[in-house]
């Protein structure tokens with residue numbers, strides 16, 4: 001049956017697995033995840049190979065324009081995206097208030113408001129009303145500005161002044177610069193860049209699907225991205241890396257790993273940084289990030305490797321047949337900690353890369369005129385029931 005366009009609307013409801021697991025809802029040229037093989041790709045390239053060999057901007061170009069850039073396109077795209085890092089004045093002026101209002105929830109919560117404001121300030125129009133070029137310009141502008149918004153919100157929340165972006169630095173180095181105020185060393189910048197590339201896209205994850213659902217209504221790019229940020233913020237999606245590191249802290253020492261984990265799993269709790277909705281083998285991002293972490297070395301890395309080893313054994317024993325391994329979040333947390341990122345910036349850092357994937361998905365979805373509108377099986381009291389007479393007294 002065709003996925004798009006000519007498929008007839010089913011007359012009877014179609015039952016699908018819980019959580020839509022494995023349900024194919026559209027076609028995409030952006031990439032896919034092969035859960036059983038432990039492989040994922042951006043367009044036709046292995047995402048891990050891209051992370052190991054190319055720059056963030058190259059992969060951004062691949063996602064937005066369909067091909068890796070040649071030398072001239074590379075320079076042009078890097079210049080174009082660097083120029084888009086700067087904030088419009090209306091947004092810059094509002095950031096202190098947004099940071100103050102979201103101080104308890106953190107920069108990712110603030111980003112939702114800031115992105116909304118950015119879209120309004122730039123005059124974003126519904127994707128339904130604009131052509132592909134204009135949509136791409138909006139998606140590029142929004143993606144480019146997210147790191148600036150996040151780092152400024154973080155710094156304001158800490159009582160620090162935001163640091164202006166530098167156009168002469170590549171994406172990841174500029175990100176760390178805006179966060180800390182000092183230019184990072186090459187090793188740290190490259191480690192973060194590899195992490196960022198590896199999280200740009202990952203199949204039809206919840207936030208990508210959210211972005212595409214909103215796009216299918218014809219809403220503007222900022223609206224689509226704000227929804228995606230909300231979906232990403234949940235601990236079952238992007239909210240886990242700092243929690244995975246908190247778990248390492250809570251365990252504390254190698255002799256406590258076994259009892260600590262056993263107790264939690266037997267109590268029905270989930271161990272953060274383990275398990276994945278699609279991978280039934282090692283998460284390839286986890287393998288790559290473990291390698292990067294081991295390149296840095298040190299006590300934390302050795303401890304994390306030992307926790308991974310023991311947790312996998314315990315989960316295999318207590319949850320037989322489930323194939324639970326580390327996911328991207330486990331070593332992402334370790335790498336970010338080693339690179340000096342504050343924990344409250346772990347999920348925002350994830351968002352600053354994933355926004356490129358969301359942008360590419362928005363552009364692709366906007367080409368499809370069909371609104372995404374599934375159904376739910378009603379299980380409440382059998383209707384119609386007569387509406388009871390309103391109680392006496394003043395209306396509320």
Ligand SMILES: CC(C)(COP(=O)(O)OP(=O)(O)OC[C@H]1O[C@@H](n2cnc3c(N)ncnc32)[C@H](O)[C@@H]1OP(=O)(O)O)[C@@H](O)C(=O)NCCC(=O)NCCS
Nearest residue numbers: 235236237240269270271272273274275276277322327329
């Ligand atoms: C990622 C995650 C949401 C995937 O969930 P899912 O595909 O719905 O997996 P399921 O809930 O079907 O899990 C299957 C079984 O393994 C268990 N399980 C899954 N992840 C687990 C974990 N991290 N720790 C302990 N048990 C886990 C579930 O409890 C379930 O057991 P049950 O069948 O006895 O109820 C889940 O693994 C999880 O919550 N992990 C921790 C949070 C995390 O790391 N999130 C980042 C994701 S990238």
